[in-house]
Amino acid sequence: MIINGRGISPGTAKGKIALCDDYISPLGEMGKDGKIKSGKCENLEFKGKIFAFKGGRGSTVGSYVLLELKENLTSPIAIINEKAELVILTGAIISEIPMIDGIPLNILRNDDEAKIDGKSGILELLGVVQKEVSTVYLFHGDKLLVLLRSNHVSSFQNQYSAISGHIEEGETPEEAGRREVLEETGISDVEIEKMGKPFPVRWENIVFVVHPMLARTKSDKITLNWENREYRWINVDELSRLNTVPRLKEALEELLKS
Amino acid sequence: MYLTQEEERIYNGEKGEAQAIAIRLLVSIGEINGAEQLIPIKSAHISGVSYKNIGDGGLKFLKKIADKVKVPTTLNPLGFDLERNGPVEVDRDFREKQLEIIRTFISMGIKESFTCTPYYFYQQPKYGDHVAWAESSALIYANAILGARTNREGGPSALAAAIIGKTPNFGLHLDNNRIADYEVAVDGRLDYSGAAALGLYLGANYPGKIPRLVGVDYLRDFELKAFGAAIAASSSTSMFHVENRTPDDILNRGRKFEKVVVDYNELKNLMEEKSSHEKPELIAIGCPHLSKDEIDYIASLVRGKKKDKEVEVFLFASRETIKNSSESIKIIEDFGAKVFADTCMVVAPLSKKYHKTAINSGKASFYLPMKEYGGQEIIFRNFNDLLRWAVIDN
Numbered sequence: 001m002i003i004n005g006r007g008i009s010p011g012t013a014k015g016k017i018a019l020c021d022d023y024i025s026p027l028g029e030m031g032k033d034g035k036i037k038s039g040k041c042e043n044l045e046f047k048g049k050i051f052a053f054k055g056g057r058g059s060t061v062g063s064y065v066l067l068e069l070k071e072n073l074t075s076p077i078a079i080i081n082e083k084a085e086l087v088i089l090t091g092a093i094i095s096e097i098p099m100i101d102g103i104p105l106n107i108l109r110n111d112d113e114a115k116i117d118g119k120s121g122i123l124e125l126l127g128v129v130q131k132e133v134s135t136v137y138l139f140h141g142d143k144l145l146v147l148l149r150s151n152h153v154s155s156f157q158n159q160y161s162a163i164s165g166h167i168e169e170g171e172t173p174e175e176a177g178r179r180e181v182l183e184e185t186g187i188s189d190v191e192i193e194k195m196g197k198p199f200p201v202r203w204e205n206i207v208f209v210v211h212p213m214l215a216r217t218k219s220d221k222i223t224l225n226w227e228n229r230e231y232r233w234i235n236v237d238e239l240s241r242l243n244t245v246p247r248l249k250e251a252l253e254e255l256l257k258s
Numbered sequence: 259m260y261l262t263q264e265e266e267r268i269y270n271g272e273k274g275e276a277q278a279i280a281i282r283l284l285v286s287i288g289e290i291n292g293a294e295q296l297i298p299i300k301s302a303h304i305s306g307v308s309y310k311n312i313g314d315g316g317l318k319f320l321k322k323i324a325d326k327v328k329v330p331t332t333l334n335p336l337g338f339d340l341e342r343n344g345p346v347e348v349d350r351d352f353r354e355k356q357l358e359i360i361r362t363f364i365s366m367g368i369k370e371s372f373t374c375t376p377y378y379f380y381q382q383p384k385y386g387d388h389v390a391w392a393e394s395s396a397l398i399y400a401n402a403i404l405g406a407r408t409n410r411e412g413g414p415s416a417l418a419a420a421i422i423g424k425t426p427n428f429g430l431h432l433d434n435n436r437i438a439d440y441e442v443a444v445d446g447r448l449d450y451s452g453a454a455a456l457g458l459y460l461g462a463n464y465p466g467k468i469p470r471l472v473g474v475d476y477l478r479d480f481e482l483k484a485f486g487a488a489i490a491a492s493s494s495t496s497m498f499h500v501e502n503r504t505p506d507d508i509l510n511r512g513r514k515f516e517k518v519v520v521d522y523n524e525l526k527n528l529m530e531e532k533s534s535h536e537k538p539e540l541i542a543i544g545c546p547h548l549s550k551d552e553i554d555y556i557a558s559l560v561r562g563k564k565k566d567k568e569v570e571v572f573l574f575a576s577r578e579t580i581k582n583s584s585e586s587i588k589i590i591e592d593f594g595a596k597v598f599a600d601t602c603m604v605v606a607p608l609s610k611k612y613h614k615t616a617i618n619s620g621k622a623s624f625y626l627p628m629k630e631y632g633g634q635e636i637i638f639r640n641f642n643d644l645l646r647w648a649v650i651d652n
Contacts, residue, residue: 063414064318086415090415094283
């Protein structure tokens with residue numbers, strides 16, 4: 001799949017991803033042997049890999065550390081940040097290491113095969129496919145419908161979710177949402193109130209691009225199909241106590257806020 | 259960001275690797291800060307000169323990017339005085355590496371200024387000039403007192419701007435971002451160290467915000483220099499205004515600000531809290547580097563007097579300032595103090611020899627007690643108070 005980030009340091013690279021869900025100070029944390037020396041990602045090898053981490057921190061001399069690693073042949077072959085800042089950006093450019101930012105780390109996995117173009121900002125995850133899904137937060141009064149996904153669905157089995165399903169070809173996210181509500185609950189009186197910003201969620205070799213939406217119904221009679229094995233009408237604050245699919249609560253909070 | 263065809267060619271490496279790296283750095287910094295284009299600059303000032311700070315990696319960077327600069331460019335201080343070899347000995351390897359760094363800078367056409375006050379004798383930007391200056395005390399002086407426009411550059415970005423002759427247009431290059439955020443009045447009259455203490459106080463309590471000082475238009479440029487150096491050391495604030503005094507105060511006209519009143523006693527307490535009560539081994543003056551006026555004033559205070567042998571007195575200024583103050587320098591040296599160029603009390607490894615240092619600088623009071631700077635015991639007082647330690651009564 002193709003993800004559009006922002007180009008920071010030009011050049012291209014292809015290789016495996018080394019992932020660290022933290023900020024990195026090159027000075028002190030990136031060892032000459034090509035491994036992380038301390039913190040959450042201690043011992044992670046970035047040498048010869050596309051090193052993906054949140055962003056830089058620490059001394060500005062850290063920029064020069066990247067240059068020394070490059071000359072020592074122990075640097076990453078490319079860098080991905082969520083948000084670039086001066087230390088890493090400067091280091092990548094002076095060391096001529098391709099770099100992009102604007103990539104959410106939660107869609108990456110260690111050892112993913114990837115191609116990166118540091119000028120256009122494009123990241124290609126090889127062997128990873130993208131699927132568009134609609135997720136409907138359905139309210140009846142102030143109660144939110146959550147469904148426990150069955151053993152028969154292909155992803156996120158036995159986790160609580162909102163009403164969710166693939167967007168078929170030629171369908172808009174909203175049309176897919178209405179169809180999924182009907183299929184999974186039997187409810188047809190649905191008023192879509194608000195569409196949220198799409199966000200990605202990783203499952204094995206799939207990145208689901210989720211189109212969230214807020215909907216209301218006057219009906220509270222639910223007829224489940226094979227995809228779910230239980231339903232509950234809950235208060236929103238109960239969400240945090242359930243084992244849910246990724247970002248279910250966060251995406252709802254954003255929808256309610258916007 | 260929009261690039262001209264010429265800039266695009268530089269970006270793609272048609273003018274060589276050094277220029278390509280330089281412009282890529284500027285463009286990416288512009289991108290992450292929302293700049294739309296690069297704009298021409300009139301001058302640059304480079305930090306990251308000391309081998310102690312940039313190390314072997316920094317030296318490699320300089321060699322890689324070494325290309326002729328397109329605008330007048332000056333350099334920050336380094337760890338020792340190149341001619342006088344003080345104030346503290348450095349070993350031969352360190353000296354060799356330092357000289358290699360300097361040779362690389364000189365090969366690029368950069369001036370051997372080695373000062374944090376390039377605006378004395380080396381280059382004085384005019385009101386409205388866009389420049390790319392590193393060194394927080396210098397760039398806040400350029401912004402606030404001279405009315406030039408610069409962001410808070412780091413060593414690499416200032417050097418890249420010098421090589422291309424341009425900088426990305428964002429931040430303090432735009433009038434809207436130069437307007438004050440709050441207004442400050444002081445209950446009491448400020449002197450040099452009081453102004454510096456106010457800078458530390460505001461930097462700690464309103465970090466990154468632009469203050470407008472009211473009722474202090476009596477402060478002279480060198481006192482505002484001390485204020486700016488202190489607020490820019492203790493926070494990311496890179497601009498300030500003084501009512502009826504600094505040129506960009508016109509941007510604040512007709513606006514209302516949150517008002518802060520600072521009690522002078524609070525500033526005195528701040529200085530006392532940082533200060534030890536023992537007799538100092540060293541009195542260090544000139545952070546930022548002294549002006550000719552300051553040197554002349556110091557000379558007037560020590561003329562014909564003798565220094566107590568138990569206390570060293572070091573003054574720091576640029577080569578040109580020292581050259582232009584030769585009479586006063588003679589008086590000061592006759593008194594028994596030493597004057598150094600090229601270096602300063604923050605970048606010279608003073609703590610190798612001195613552990614109790616008396617200073618009148620807010621910026622130095624911020625750095626010297628830090629572990630990386632040797633964890634010095636300091637005495638932070640006004641110059642006249644410090645002088646009492648050093649002058650033998652007769």
